[in-house]
Structures are given as C-alpha cells and as structure tokens.
Amino acid sequence: MSEKVLMKGNEALAEAAIIAGCRHYFGYPITPQTEVAAYMAKRMPKIGGTFLQAESEIAAINMVYGVSSTGHRVMTSSSSPGISLKGEGLSYLAGSDLPALVINVQRGGPGLGGIQPSQSDYFQATKGGAHGDFHMIVLAPASVQEMADLTVKGFELADKYRMTSMVLADGTMGQMMEPVSLEYDIKPAPEKPWATTGTKMQREHNIINSLSLVPEELERLNIERYKRYDEVEKNEVMYEEYMMDDAEICIAAFGIAARVSKNAITEARRQGIKAGMIRPITLWPFPKAPFKKAAKSVKQFISVELSMGQMIEDVRLATECRVPVTLCNRVGGMIPSPEMVLEAIKEAAKNGGAR
C-alpha cells in the first residue's frame, strides 16, 4: 500500500500537477485558492519550471495559451471572479483547440460575492463559460485525494482531446486537510505535431488560430469540434453511485454537497428510508445514463447544491422530468448541514415522491 501524507486540498492539487509533468504555472492572487500559487512559487524554481504571477487573470490565461501553443503541460488556478476574467482566454483556447488545465476553487457570488465555499459557477463551467459554442471537461472533486487524482486526469484528458479541463472545486475542498497518496503512473503526453516551437526549416509553418472568416469553414470547424465532444461524452463520463441498489430517494450532489449528503443518507437508512446518491464526478460530460436509469425506480430526486439550483436543470434533463426533482440548497458561502439534507430526504419519503 502506498504511503499517505496529510495535505491541504490546494497543495495536493498543486503537487499532483507537478507529478503530471506540469512545469508552467501562471496565476493571480485570489482567495480561496492562494495556496496553489504559493505552493507553485516555492516548487517551480527548484525543478526548472515557471512560476509567474501575472498582472491580471486575463494575462495569466493568455500566458497559458502561449505555453500550450508550444505543447507543454500548463495550468492556471483562480476562484470565481477570476474565472470570469479568464473567460476570454477559455473561449480562445477552445477555438484554437489547445489543451490546458484550469482550476476554479469556487467562492460565493455574483460580483465580488464572498470568500466562503460555493458551487454557483456550475452553469459557467458546464455550459461553456464564455462566447461561442464550446465545452470544457469539468471535474468535481469530493475529497483531497480527488483534488490530486482529478488534476492528473485533467491533464491527460486535455491532451487527449485538445481541450481545456477544469477542476471545479469549492472552497472547502481547497482548504481542508486529508491524507492523500500521490503515486501515479503518468503516461507520456501524446505527440503534438501542431505545436509552434519553430519550423527548424523542416516543415511548413504551424499556425495556432481561432479566426475563420469563411462561414462554411467556421461551421465545419465547430461541427468537427463537437464530434470530439461526442467522443468525450461517450468515453469519459465519471460518477459514483452510493447505496443506489434499492434507493427510492436519490440525491444528486457533487463536491462538498456530496460529502454532507453521505452522512444524511447513512442516517436516513438507519431510520429505514431507502436513500441513495448519484455523485457526478464529471459535471461535463454529465452522467446522464445513471440518472435516466434511476428515474425508472426512484420516487424522487433531491439536488443538493451550494447554489440557487444549477445542476438541478441537468438532473431534470437527464431524468426527462419523469419523477419530481427538488432542491436542497444553501448559498452565499453557507453549506447545507447533514440535518438539513436528512429533513429533505424525510420530507420526500413522507410525500412518497408526490410533487
């Protein structure tokens, strides 16, 4: 068995990125993800990597764009308001088919919001996040171990599909400490013949570009990109099912909301209520199949979220509104308690799934 060390989520994530071969980090200070930058600032100079505190979030994501153009693994991290600023870069990365890893340790919004945990950037992350038709692969960790594991996975998927992976964590995942194992079998990154590192006078020049003024051509590029997205949906969906075998009440939750919900489910089961949970690990692609399947036997779904109800829309779509989906939520940096989730489960059981 591999050795476990006690680490903060943000630091485990940063070390995992280095293990995955990332040698270039660009960021801008923002709470609650500061430990990622601080960790990189210490580590990168010692391993011949780049740590650069950019003048803005916009500059940071464009530095990422530059490094990615050269084919190297690269990342940036921020928190909600900073991710909005990076939106421009996210769209350009998508338009130029460049791989990158972006971390969002979410805090409450909108605007400057607060600095406590939130999941209210779900729409932004899963529905594109900026102008144009595009997706990012969105990974939602629910433990410090997953903060590290999904970072490694994020780099691999980004390279495989030439797109941005986003680790959508929340302030809790970033700040809490848990034992982690950081032993990975890192596969070498794929060849990147498209990279712009000089022609060496051996080939035609490579061009990294998102401009396409001929509508037919731009349409073709969009359709081709979406074929790639179809592959991601087919191959890369990840989720966890918890006590779903005989569940009548199904909780949908990710990140810290899933951790809280597990406690509530344990108590509900003790009280004789058949509750279970589907925890999406990839928020995009959303695990539609397990929800669709569960909709045949479950009487009611409860979406437990740290938002005003964002993922609930995907749950309703995946279940085709066959059974009621209710919302159990806290916002603004508040976290639903296990008791609150238990009450929602009991209420659902009492109603027998009635709307």
Added chain:
Amino acid sequence: MVVFEKPHALTDVPMHYCPGCTHGIVHRLVAEVIDELGIEGKTVGIAPVGCSVMAYNYFNCDMIEAAHGRAPAVATGVKRAEPDNIVFTYQGDGDLASIGTAETVHSAARNENITVIFINNAIYGMTGGQMAPTSLPGQVTQTSPYGRDVKLCGYPVKVCEMLSQLDGPEYLERVAVNNVKNIKNAKKAIKKAFQNQIDGKGFSLVEVISSCPTNWGLTPQNALKWIDEKMIPYYPLGVYKDRSAAKEETK
C-alpha cells in the same frame, strides 16, 4: 544576378492590406531581418487583432493568433516555455495601447525577452476607422466625427515615452516608414530589437509610425506627407531607451 527578391520569411500568400498601407513594408522589414539573422526556423510570431490579424498567413515562421491585446502575454508563455525560440509580437495601436495596455506595460516591466513591433497609425483600421488611443488631438474619425476633443476623450498615449519611465525594458525606439531614409532606419531598429533578444538582453519595442490612407481619407502620397506634417511632430522619432548603450557610455 538576382538583385531583388522576396524574403524567405514571407509566404507567397497575397496580402489583404489596402493600397498605400504601410503594413506591407513593415512585414517585409521584419522578414528581411529574420532572413539576415538566420532565425526563421526558431522564430515564433504572435499576431494581434486588428488589420494585421492575418499576419499569421504572411510569415513563414510558426505563428500564433492572440486575443485582442494579449500578444505580449502569449509571447511571455511561449518564451518562458521555449527560451531558445525567438518570439515576436506584431501589434497595432488599439491592440497594444488600448485594450492590451496592461499586457504591454507589464511585459516591459518584467523585461520579458521578446521583440515587439508596434504599428502606430492613429486609427482602428480593421473596424473601419474609429478613434485610437493614439489618434491625434482634433483628428476626425468615425467615433470622433467632430475631431478628437481632448476634454472628452483625453490625450493620445505616447507608448515609447511612457515605457521609457520603467526600469524594465531594454530598448525602445520610434521610427517611421514614410520615406526611404526612415524605412532604412526602421529596419536598423527592428534588427536591433531582434538581435537584443538573441543576445538575451530583454524587452525591445519598435514603434513604427505608419499610414492608413483608407481611414485617414487621404491618397497614399498625402498620407505619407501627413506622417511628416502631423504624426512625427506629435510622436518624435528616436531612441527612447537603450540600456546596453547607456551602460557602454558610463564605462
């Protein structure tokens, strides 16, 4: 005997620039310099958003198209990841001195070892002639139809003067391409800006006073005259910073 030929660093793609536009001249000067320094195979160029957005089609070296104003940040990423590459940005005034001011100032402050070619023609060309950060006081444009009123929209940004106040940058020079003598000086400056990068000296920016006959509403010839009469008096040509030369003098 061949006495004149296209630089190898330029492609055969026909350029889309308007008649009388001086972008073509500056492209050629950059390409000649790349040829003469023998660096085409390791050069990576960053194109802006604006008239020269399609510069990626015109240079034979590897090229990257950046978001509006972000070329120095993209160049920073490329240079940090591949320090042996020669990295240049080619940007207009809207790109470099308005939406990308922060990226310009901070890449200069960091003395990022890159070469910046800055085309100042005092107008947004691509979008049809709007007021630029460098439009002259009183200049009539689509968005300053009564002339640029400095009380309403402030004064032009003098990039070389502004950056020269920073400790960071290695070399800042303003040149023009409206006559043979100026074009020769411009080439010297561009060559120095690339040589500086090869020598590891750091951030080198050449501001090139250029013409936009289409949006200035002038004939190509009169546009070149307008550079002498209006642009150069407001934007004096010359070296604004040359740290290595200054060091030599103090020795």
